[in-house]
Amino acid sequence: MSGVTETQILNALKNVIDPDLRQDIVSLGFIKDLHIENGRVSFKIELTTPACPVKEKMRRQALDAVMEVANVQGVDIEMTAKVRHAQKKTPRNLLPGVKNVIAIASGKGGVGKSTTAVNLALALAQTGARTGILDADIYGPSLPKMLKIKDRPHPEEGKHIAPAEAFGLKVMSMGFFMDEETPVVWRGPMVGMAVEQLLRDVEWGELDYLVIDLPPGTGDAQLTLTQKVPITGVVIVSTPQDVALADVKRGINMFRKVDTPILGIIENMSYFLCPHCGHRSEIFSHGGARKQAEDFGLEFLGDIPLDGAIREDADSGIPILIAHPDSPQTQKYREIAARIAAIIATQGFEGSSFPQIVVE
Template sequence: MSRLPPHAVQGELKPLANVRNIIAVGSGKGGVGKSTVTVNLALALAAEGLRVGVLDADIYGPSIPMMLGLSGRPDSPDGKTILPLRAHGVEAMSIGLLVDQDAAMIWRGPMVTQALTQMLNETRWDDLDVLLLDLPPGTGDIQLTLAQKVPVAGAVIVTTPQDVATLDAKRALTMFRKVGIAVLGLVENMAIHVCAQCGHAEHVFGAGGGERMAAQYEVPLLGALPLQAAIREQGDAGVPIVAAQPQSPAAQAYREAARALLAQLEQRPALRSGILASLLE
């Protein structure tokens, strides 16, 4: 695939020189598998030929290092910037790589938002087509900082099918719209479970919640992802399902969702003037 151009962001912000498109992955509540979706979407986008990174913006509960199998501290060759770590073909940065694994981040809001902006701006990303931001759940300090200071080309909302999850997801979607960030689509996670022994398919968390929400808010449903033990097991092992079992139905569902996400991003206005034009060369 050819390099992806930078696309329009909110307000008067400009895309970063070394990151063409930042996509925020958010949810209204915890426990919907947002980080699992983020890492597998990242690997799926890389499989499409893009240069991809992941920034773990969940300062209080960083999980990206475990899910990507990353360990060790990043290098800082000049004492001012940090080299991202790399796994499964994607770059990654997380506060979990900079502190002890069991350390509790007892920080107030300003410290959290400062940590996010520093990790974003001081990491030496290598001319990425897409950087996925794995946000904490909710609509708090991190999300407000994102809207004010981070040039975001679009957002993806992750939910599960049940009504209580879509109710919170609607709040996240509304928040992004209020701050001028384009919502590229919705991902319904844990949509269906297929028994590994008998093949019986069951909608454990209900059916159609994501589809109804997508229709209500007139956003695309990018994909409906399965509830499958292997997805959890591979995430815990640091080898996400898209890398571990690329031909599996679950991995293919992530690949289809990634393609749908790209299709929506490519419909956004591309920036091709001034200094940004040099990024396309």
């Protein structure tokens, strides 16, 4: 009996295709530690992100494929993940332990960039990925309040600064070192320098994802930042009212000109979900970002409703992902985070495959 060979198993597994990478899981090198003993087959499937939305489906397909091989008595599959580096190799990488940097940007202020950044970071962290968040919005740092951080880091002369921790995230914010009462006037290059210092002097350790909440707008400051920081990809947040604005277009063109890939657009405060009956009303002409994304050849990553709970939870210092983990709004953030992780995983394999055309 037995007689099951590795080749038979691998051939069977070649029928399982990763929907994002559009290749079979054997060619992608996902199969690890394959053992066959008396017809019992065991192996690991090592995904590129723990946030993989099709994890369970893939396990099921692999199981079915192997069970069809003659003489197989049983199959034992362990799903694991190892996030791969997708960063451009910059000559001076300020973040050697950080595998992927996701920058959250917006054409203008107040569109919910920080709220989105925090909830997406938490969604990534909850999949088991080591995640940090950096508040690069030195004009109006909001993370200390949004994550209710009491224990601020205390920099010591000549030493790396340990980031604060909140809800499983490593957190660093300019707000930790600024006087809340004093408005700060920064010029673009100064922002870049300040943020560079935050990156260089902070002990991030090993991270799968570092989410950066960029300052609003897409001017000088943002430009400097993209040159200092090895950004894997940018996520643009916009609201239905501002998608059509020239600001967003300018932002997209700026990132493209400096060769920073744009992962896609999120429409925030997209529609209103009635807290009582769950009815969805389109208060503004919803769907503008989807259209905008299409026009620019960018991916539409999803929409997030205008929702009282999102605001209240953000204001209370316990983001909705923690305060209401089972809500439909939380589900939205989780889906978008999974999509972002999937795009980055694809990028890690193929290099930057994003269209880099500048739209006039």
